[in-house]
Amino acid sequence: MILRRIESMFTGIGLAALIILVFSAATLRWLGIDMSWSTDMAQLVFAWVCFIGADLAMKQKRHMGVEILTDKLPVRMRNSVYLINSLLILVFLVFVVYYGTNLVVINYRRSFNTLPISYSFVTASAPVGSLLMIYTITTRIFEYLKNFMTGDYSNLETNSDDEGGETI
Template identity: 60%
Template structure:
């Protein structure tokens, strides 16, 4: 359910971003000022990036270099993926903590052309980080479960689907 909501959000956000940037460029050619579109595009871009990052992790479609890792046996790969996920979890905890502090700090700051607080843009970091924490914790549980069951077939299945494992 959450994945479906994220996909809809991403589709709307990317569409809005493309329309804003394209229309601002075309209208600027004709001398029409759309300076507010830059701030709205910046706000949209922040949210699209963080929600999209969670979606990429959730669907195993994020960028990675796995030439070396793919040479290891499945049990070792599972351990590497578990270690990487734990590192990601630690980093995301920092993103959520310091991002929340940044939201509080930016509460009084306003966008140049929009009558809203800049915290709406900075909130994308902790919200996206929290969503990614849920995804990474689910992955950690899967990797620990692989060790307990001594069954690593889900790693092979994910590779066959064309995505990375992390």
């Protein structure tokens, strides 16, 4: 719950910063004032907002899905589909963490054109965001396994506004 709040605040502040950066750069460019550093800063903020926002969407079960297919399935089979899908997502996220960490190491000497910081700050968003999503998807996998063990699938049948609908 606390992590979700932190992610919500981070993405909200990040999106506001993106809007301010891009709008002010465009406006100042129109007036003939160079603000070229804002493009690099916007790229940095955008990468982090995307990955942290992806975990936030996953926590709230708001990722895009094709519910029209799974809604027709019996609830036990739907749980199986969600479990298999979650395991595939987990495998993909492990690859992103592994290769993303390598990319962070490779890019430590590379710097932005206009900012005096390493480009690794951008590439670090992928493994960090993926680690957060691994935590989220792992808890979801345990929920699906618990559903099988207890035979209680009520968490798949509810569609509250707080949690959002289950999607694959």
